[in-house]
Amino acid sequence: MDTTPPPAKRVLVGRIGAAHGIKGEVRILSFTEDPKAIGAYGTLRDAQGARQFEILALRPLKDRLVVVRFAGVRTREEAEALNGVDLYVARAALPATAKEEFYHADLIGLAAHNPTGERIGRVTGVLNFGGGDILEVEPADGGETLLVPFTKEAVPSIDLEAGQIVVLPPLEIEAESSLESDLAPQPAPRTPASSR
Secondary structure (H helix, E strand, O other): OOOOOOOOOEEEEEEEEEEEOOOOEEEEEEOOOOHHHHHHOOOEEOOOOOOEEOEEEEEEEEOOEEEEEEOOOOOHHHHHOOOOOEEEEEHHHOOOOOOOOOOHHHHOOOEEEOOOOOEEEEEEEEEEOOOOEEEEEEEOOOOOOEEEEOOOOOOOEEEOOOOEEEOOOOOEOOOOOOHHHHHOOOOOOEOHHHOO
8 A cells, every 4th residue: 555645735826817007916816715815825936936926915806816916026017927827835834624625735646545455546636617526536557537526425535644545436337229238137337446
């Protein structure tokens, strides 16, 4: 069993958009639960960690958008040059989560095992198309990516300290085209976890 914990994480908290006005302000699409909370985590960094952004002023605009003035950005041209920059914060700067609540960054990178301890793969992403979160699991055997609903039924155990989860993927059922085959005895359905 692989018990290596995931590496230290940075969390994507926002993305800089268009310049706002002529005095160096920018619009930011905030990914935090409360859009204004992006200003509560201290200095933000770009994806490479090379550039730092200190928020001097922040005000809500609409929906998930906020208007921000950064230290050192004084003109519209300087603000326009930041368009598209992703903003990150150290995972340790975020508040603790409630029980059964997880940051996506905590889940990505976890080893996925079936209930018998056999390694299935690794969580590579968390998707949401409007019907709830779905874990994207890259199989250990290099097969097709598995999509697992992030529910207690499909993911009954999460151990962040051990860096792993237990996954019960939904059964795959192959449909037969004829009525006769519907009446014939069918083989037991397979789960992606045991099909390697």
